Amino acid sequence: MNKHSSNKKEVIAIVGATASGKTDYSIELAKQIDGEIISADSRLVYKGFDIGTAKPTIEERCGIPHYMIDIVEPEFEYSAGLYKQEANQKIQEIFSKGKIPIIVGGTGLYIDILLKNYDLPQIEANRELRNELYKLDYAELKNILSKFDPESAENINSNDKKKIIRAIEIVKHTGKTLAESRGIKEKEYDIKWLGRNFPRDILYSRIDKRVDIMVETGLVEETKHLLEKHGRIPNLVNTIGYREILGYIDNQYSLDEAKELLKKNTRNYAKRQLTWFRKNDEIEWNVYPEKLKK
Helix, strand or coil: CCCCCCCCCEEEEEECCCHHHHHHHHHHHHHCCCCCEECCCCCCCCCCCHHHHHHCCCCCCCCEEEECCCCCCCCCCHHHHHHHHHHHHHHHHHHCCCCEEEEEEEHHHHHHHHCCEEECCCCCCHHHHHHHHHCHHHHHHHHHHHHHHHHHHCCCCCCCHHHHHHHHHHHHHCCCCCCHHEEEEECCEEEEEEEECCCCHHHHHHHHHHHHHHHCCCCHHHEEEHHHCCCCCHHHHCCHHHHHHHHHHHHHHCCCHHHHHHHHHHHHHHHHHHHHCCCCCCCCEECCCCCHHC
16 A cells, blocks of 8 residues: 555545445455455445345455444434544544554545544534425425535435435525535545546446346345335435335336336436545546456
8 A cells, every 4th residue: 555654544445436346346455455344335324224225245245344334223314423423433443453444435425524524513403494394395405405505405415305404404504505614624544545437338237237136136125124114214215226116116117117217316326426526636546456446
């Protein structure tokens, strides 16, 4: 790994779009450099969200310790601030073993808040405002956020009501955009940024294949189980993968139509991820041994 002039310890970040091979890449790298992996995916924290989130199985992890996976029930409103606190603890635990932390994921906000050391605004939930906003549909919420913070409105998944509402809550309270209200402290670590990507046609083909495999391996059954166990909680109905299958379960469209919609929504999500990460000019894309470039 590269050596840095500072005395800070090094953390590796592997980022990129969904279906870009981050999991396989990170596991192979962890084997080579004696690393352990910390997930930076806002959906992998939830227990039971397995097939629909492409969560790596125990077998797929190849004996490499993984953290920040399966830590809360889906009813829990997990936040970026809490992620930063708990992931930092895991980084220190890995350092204490003499190993290298590898942060892996596609949730850009989680990764940047953790590694760029954003100072998050400490703003309590405004229940009255939230109750009013939850009555609005996605388009109306995005329209409100666009008036205050066009950049955040563009970057936040337009189908993630919770995140849009929280963003509106913050900008209304502070009178600033999210970027302005997130002060940046001095970074705690030296970061080696590695990016995974493919030409668009190949990436989209990988996404389509992943969706087909998800359905073949039980995505419909998993969605029905989660629905029976938890009901129509926001984290279920707002998660790509489950949302489309719920439409099939509700007879809004056929299974083939649900699969095509899931492929389309995943491709759109991949575009947003790449737009986020391309703003970081420290990322080196598709580097390291050819063996890792699967």
